[in-house]
Every structure is written in structure tokens, then in C-alpha cells.
Amino acid sequence: MRMSRQSRSKVIEWRLMLVAAVALLIFISSACPAAAIGVTPGRTTIDFEPGADKSVSFTITNNDHKQFNAYIYVEGDLKDYITFDKQIIPFNESDNSKVFTYRVKLPQRIDPPGDHWGKIIVMELPAGWEAPEGETRIIATVAVIHQLRVKVPYPGKFMQIDLTIQEAVPNESVKFFVKLYNLGKEDLAKAQATIEVFGPTNEVIATVDTEPVAVKSMERGELIAAWKAQVNPGMYHAVVTVRYDGEVGKTDKNFYVGNMLIDLLDVTVKDFKLGGIAKFDILAESRWNQPIPGVYAHLIVNDNKGDKVADFKSASVDMSPFERSHLYAYWDTEGVNEGEYLTKMTLNYADRSSEKEIRTKIGLSSITTEISGVSVGAVTSEEAVLQQYPVVLLVAVLIAINFAWFMYFRKRKK
Amino acid sequence: MSRRIDARVIMVNLAVVAIAASWYMNLSSLQVLFPLNNMVTEDRAPLFEWSGAAGSYELLIDDDQDFSSPMAFNVSGNRYRPSQELDFGTYWFKLKSEGAETRPMKFTVVSSVALSRQEMGIIRNSGNTALLVHMGGLTGAVTLAVNRTLEIGENEDVKAEQK
Numbered sequence: 001m002r003m004s005r006q007s008r009s010k011v012i013e014w015r016l017m018l019v020a021a022v023a024l025l026i027f028i029s030s031a032c033p034a035a036a037i038g039v040t041p042g043r044t045t046i047d048f049e050p051g052a053d054k055s056v057s058f059t060i061t062n063n064d065h066k067q068f069n070a071y072i073y074v075e076g077d078l079k080d081y082i083t084f085d086k087q088i089i090p091f092n093e094s095d096n097s098k099v100f101t102y103r104v105k106l107p108q109r110i111d112p113p114g115d116h117w118g119k120i121i122v123m124e125l126p127a128g129w130e131a132p133e134g135e136t137r138i139i140a141t142v143a144v145i146h147q148l149r150v151k152v153p154y155p156g157k158f159m160q161i162d163l164t165i166q167e168a169v170p171n172e173s174v175k176f177f178v179k180l181y182n183l184g185k186e187d188l189a190k191a192q193a194t195i196e197v198f199g200p201t202n203e204v205i206a207t208v209d210t211e212p213v214a215v216k217s218m219e220r221g222e223l224i225a226a227w228k229a230q231v232n233p234g235m236y237h238a239v240v241t242v243r244y245d246g247e248v249g250k251t252d253k254n255f256y257v258g259n260m261l262i263d264l265l266d267v268t269v270k271d272f273k274l275g276g277i278a279k280f281d282i283l284a285e286s287r288w289n290q291p292i293p294g295v296y297a298h299l300i301v302n303d304n305k306g307d308k309v310a311d312f313k314s315a316s317v318d319m320s321p322f323e324r325s326h327l328y329a330y331w332d333t334e335g336v337n338e339g340e341y342l343t344k345m346t347l348n349y350a351d352r353s354s355e356k357e358i359r360t361k362i363g364l365s366s367i368t369t370e371i372s373g374v375s376v377g378a379v380t381s382e383e384a385v386l387q388q389y390p391v392v393l394l395v396a397v398l399i400a401i402n403f404a405w406f407m408y409f410r411k412r413k414k
Numbered sequence: 415m416s417r418r419i420d421a422r423v424i425m426v427n428l429a430v431v432a433i434a435a436s437w438y439m440n441l442s443s444l445q446v447l448f449p450l451n452n453m454v455t456e457d458r459a460p461l462f463e464w465s466g467a468a469g470s471y472e473l474l475i476d477d478d479q480d481f482s483s484p485m486a487f488n489v490s491g492n493r494y495r496p497s498q499e500l501d502f503g504t505y506w507f508k509l510k511s512e513g514a515e516t517r518p519m520k521f522t523v524v525s526s527v528a529l530s531r532q533e534m535g536i537i538r539n540s541g542n543t544a545l546l547v548h549m550g551g552l553t554g555a556v557t558l559a560v561n562r563t564l565e566i567g568e569n570e571d572v573k574a575e576q577k
Contacts, residue, residue: 038528038541040456041502042576063528063540121573140568142537144527145575166485167498177483224483259497398430405423 036063037070037124043147047218050108057101058146060122062091071123072100078118078150081105090127110152118148151183153218157247158184159191163240165255168229174255176208178223178240182215189214191244193223198237200289205231233258234289234321261287262295262319262347264356269367275334278367282327284347286319293318295349297327301360302342309341319349338362343369443467444514449507449521456526456542458499464492468511475500475507479518502543529574537572538563544577
């Protein structure tokens with residue numbers, strides 16, 4: 001039976017549609033997030049003990065709630081000491097996470113001293129894919145690693161230094177916490193740290209010393225120092241030098257004084273006519289000692305019922321340290337009525353944002369603005385945890401007073 | 415005479431009870447809401463919340479249970495989120511205000527190593543720590559900060575670990 005020209009073209013049309021649909025499906029499936037796998041914690045650290053036998057657990061997370069198989073294997077110089085029961089952990093869409101436990105059985109001795117690693121690799125494979133080894137793989141795999149770190153002590157004295165800095169605002173104290181881990185087999189009689197603070201032009205602007213401390217083998221000590229930050233807001237650099245029993249160790253870190261802040265100074269609109277384009281001139285000032293790139297303002301205008309009337313952004317600018325800059329944002333007011341509006345303005349910069357509310361009064365030929373504060377939310381309650389000693393103290397006072405009265409009356413009666 | 419003394423005794427007792435009651439009320443109002451005791455979190459700058467009527471509080475956070483070297487934050491209001499991220503580890507915290515003090519509570523900040531393959535050839539660090547990313551065709555590794563993306567080959571195998 002021969003097909004007519006019309007029915008042949010219809011078949012071709014259908015085939016083309018089918019091909020297009022398949023192509024679309026392939027495109028959609030490739031554009032959607034294909035994989036998201038995680039482990040927590042990412043690292044477990046243990047101190048070496050000869051012949052230690054421990055169970056260690058971590059959680060495998062299924063962040064995208066999809067069906068897959070987690071294929072698990074081990075690498076690293078500790079791989080011969082790590083064992084587990086299951087190499088494939090199946091996940092369904094409903095599984096948020098699963099706990100995985102492995103056993104580490106350490107030998108009597110590990111050389112050389114220092115950190116040794118076992119890496120438990122969790123590879124995401126499509127459901128049903130269960131034997132990747134020895135087969136030709138035609139898929140791209142994503143894997144995350146849980147690290148097992150075993151710290152083997154050093155002969156003699158060996159110090160690991162870790163610096164934590166509690167930042168502060170100008171004229172308050174920045175605190176330096178220098179944690180000392182004695183990874184050597186010998187005790188440390190005396191360790192003391194000197195902290196040098198460097199300014200933005202790399203000059204030393206302050207030096208502070210800590211009190212000395214003794215640290216036993218495989219134990220931890222802490223040195224603390226404070227520095228009153230009588231400086232401008234911005235980024236600074238601390239270099240810590242630790243002297244311990246004739247040895248020297250160093251570490252360093254950047255820290256901030258004050259918050260990276262761009263202050264909103266003024267918002268003005270000139271030459272305005274209702275129904276036309278309003279040019280918002282936003283004056284902002286950087287209170288930071290480093291350049292801040294990509295600063296822009298996002299304005300959302302709401303009417304007195306809270307309904308959104310407009311949503312617009314300014315172009316972005318790069319601000320130099322302590323610079324005042326103008327940001328310009330444009331709003332088409334066609335269809336907008338006279339009246340009072342509330343504008344939420346967010347200044348966005350360097351992964352941060354600051355928010356202000358602006359009362360905006362729109363007239364036929366003017367827009368006036370008034371910058372107000374920021375609101376704060378409320379919270380809910382749970383179980384109380386208190387120390388009762390002040391109440392106990394008052395009850396004790398009460399008993400004492402009454403006892404005193406009692407003794408007083410008794411004496412008077414006699 | 416004895417009646418007057420009896421009245422004085424009652425007045426003093428009532429006064430002390432009233433002071434104790436008001437002190438207790440003040441203490442009762444200071445309640446930690448978050449983090450919960452023994453909580454494990456992947457949030458490196460967790461939100462601290464509490465209830466209480468006082469205007470200002472001192473929040474102490476330490477990695478020693480005895481609070482020998484705490485980070486101290488003066489807070490006005492009933493919530494606080496540290497402006498800098500905490501290192502991974504176990505911490506204790508407590509609140510102080512007007513003679514009241516909560517008992518120490520413990521929380522642990524753990525690392526999360528998570529990787530998303532967003533679309534063909536793009537991966538994103540969706541955990542809370544910088545990652546070392548190993549790619550199939552390369553020796554060495556690339557550092558990928560939190561929330562950052564990296565373009566790799568479409569058929570590239572990729573492994574990520576805590577830096």
C-alpha cells in the first residue's frame with residue numbers, strides 16, 4: 001500500500017516532533033542538578049596508640065533526595081588498617097542521610113612521626129550500578145572523601161600551633177588565642193608567644209606578649225593576649241611567634257577590626273514628575289580600609305497595605321577605602337499614585353548586605369525620603385537552664401536573719 | 415514592745431522573700447533557646463537565642479568546659495550570630511546578665527564535605543569548608559571555596575576532600 005504525499009509528510013512531522021521531544025528531555029535532564037553528595041564530618045582525627053582498635057562513624061548525606069548507590073572504598077597510607085562490612089550503600093529519594101561505620105585497627109608502630117591518612121571515598125553511582133571495578137565506565141562520577149587522620153607523636157619536643165582571633169570593633173580589644181599542641185614525646189617546660197600586628201601598609205603597628213605556659217606530651221596548652229584596636233576598621237594581619245624550650249614556631253592569620261560596612265548617608269530624587277522616570281541618587285560611604293568591589297543597591301517599594309509597587313536595582317560601583325560614592329537607580333513611576341510608600345533598600349557588597357527602610361513621599365513633582373532604622377524579629381521558648389545559687393544565698397540570708405532574731409529574743413527573755 | 419518586735423520580724427521576712435522572689439523571676443526569665451545542649455551543627459556561625467527581660471547580656475564561648483579562655487561578646491537584644499566563623503570542634507557557652515547565669519551548654523561544629531554537579535561540567539562546593547578537588551585527568555588538586563563553582567570536563571571524574 002502506497003502512502004499519499006500528505007500522509008508521508010505527516011509521518012515526517014510526527015518523527016520530527018518525537019526527535020525534538022527526546023532532545024528536549026535529554027536537555028532538561030542534563031540541565032537539572034545531577035548529583036549532590038556529602039559526608040559529615042569531613043575529617044576525624046585520633047592520636048596514635050599502638051594496637052588501637054576503634055570504630056569511627058560518619059554520615060553520608062543525600063542532599064538532593066535522589067536515588068543512587070554510594071560505592072565506598074579506601075585510599076591513603078592507612079588503608080590496610082581500615083575495614084568495613086558494606087561497600088555499597090543504597091539511597092532512596094526519601095533518605096536524607098545514612099550513618100556509615102568503619103573499623104580502624106592500628107599496628108604497634110607507624111613511621112615516620114606526624115600525620116598519617118586514611119581516605120574513605122564515597123562515590124555516587126546511579127541506582128543499579130553496582131560493579132564499577134573491572135568495567136568500562138561511561139559515566140562521570142562524583143565522590144567525596146571522609147579523612148581519617150592519625151597523629152603519630154614526634155621524638156623529643158614538637159609543637160603544633162593554632163591561632164584563633166576574636167575580632168572586635170575599633171577601640172575594643174581583639175583577643176588572640178594561641179593553642180599549642182605538644183605532639184612530641186617530651187614535656188615542654190615553657191612556651192611563650194609574641195604577637196605582631198601588621199597594618200594595611202604592612203608595617204608593625206603593635207606587639208603583644210603572652211604569659212608563659214607549660215605543656216605536657218600529647219596535651220594542649222593555650223596562650224592568650226589582648227590588643228586594644230585603636231585603629232580604623234579594616235583588615236589586619238597577625239604574626240605569632242612561639243618560643244618553647246629553645247625552639248621557635250610561627251603562624252599567621254588575617255583578621256578584621258569592625259564590620260565591613262557601607263553606610264547609607266542620603267537618598268535624593270531631583271527633577272521628578274509623577275508618571276516619569278525617577279532617578280534615585282543614593283549617597284553611600286565606605287567605612288573600610290580596603291577597596292570593596294561590586295557595590296549596588298536593591299530597592300523594593302511597598303504601598304501602605306504592604307503590597308509591592310516597584311522592585312529595581314542600581315548599577316554597581318567599586319568603592320575605594322573610606323570613599324563616598326553615588327549609586328543611581330531608576331524607577332518608572334507610570335501608574336503610581338501620590339502618597340506615602342515604604343521603601344526597603346538593601347546595599348549589597350562582598351557577600352554581605354545592609355538594610356534600611358526609607359519613608360518615601362511621592363507628590364506630583366517631588367519625591368522626598370526619610371531614612372529610618374531596621375526592625376528585629378521575635379523568638380519562641382524552650383526549657384530553662386539556670387543556676388540557682390543566688391536564690392539559695394537569699395534563703396540562707398533569710399534563715400540567718402531569723403536565727404539572729406530568735407537568739408535576740410531568747411537573750412532578752414532571760 | 416513584743417508586738418512591735420513581732421511586726422518588725424514579719425516585715426523583714428516579707429522584704430527578704432520579696433527580694434528573693436524578684437531575683438528568682440529575673441533568673442527564670444533568662445532561658446537559652448538555641449543552640450540546644452549537645453547539638454551538632456554544620457553552621458560555623460550558629461545563631462544564639464535566649465529569652466530574658468534584661469537589656470544586655472554577656473555571651474561566653476569557649477572550647478574548654480571550665481571557661482578559662484572564653485571568647486566574650488556583649489550583646490544587646492536576645493539573639494546573636496558570631497560575625498566570624500568558628501573552627502570545627504566542640505564548644506561550651508553560657509550567658510550572663512544582672513546576676514543571672516545559665517549553666518554551660520555544649521555544641522559541636524562539624525565539617526561538611528559536599529559536592530554538587532550542577533550541570534554538565536560545573537561542580538559546586540555545597541559544604542561548609544574549603545575543598546581540595548581532584549580531577550580524573552590531573553595530578554594535584556584545585557582548591558574550591560565554599561559555595562564556589564568550578565568548570566570541569568563533561569566526562570571528568572571528580573573527588574573532593576576537606577582542605
